[in-house]
């Protein structure tokens with residue numbers, strides 16, 4: 560099964576802006592919206608769960624996610640999550656992997672896509688973060 564992750568420059572810029580809230584050194588997190596196609600995932604929007612303070616886990620914010628989803632177009636849904644790693648590499652921790660899987664299961668999706676963003680380039684810069692996509696799927 561193909562797993563392309565498509566994101567428009569506009570949505571990428573929005574995600575980079577949201578992730579930039581982590582310039583204070585705290586993690587931020589949110590949701591990825593879009594469509595699933597035969598080719599993979601098409602991200603059409605990104606939302607931050609809490610701009611002002613550390614979110615902890617997007618799993619606890621699922622009520623908020625459902626409220627947002629209710630206002631999305633019929634072919635769109637929450638595809639997964641994103642969060643920042645202000646000081647660590649853009650690799651998921653064990654806790655991250657569990658959270659990805661919990662959230663995918665909670666949504667009843669066969670697959671989900673999750674982004675981890677970490678500062679790119681030299682120094683603590685969020686202008687061009689590294690974005691890593693991690694796809695989880697139900698065990699077969």
Ligand SMILES: [Zn+2]
Nearest residue numbers: 644651652655
């Ligand atoms: Zn993490």
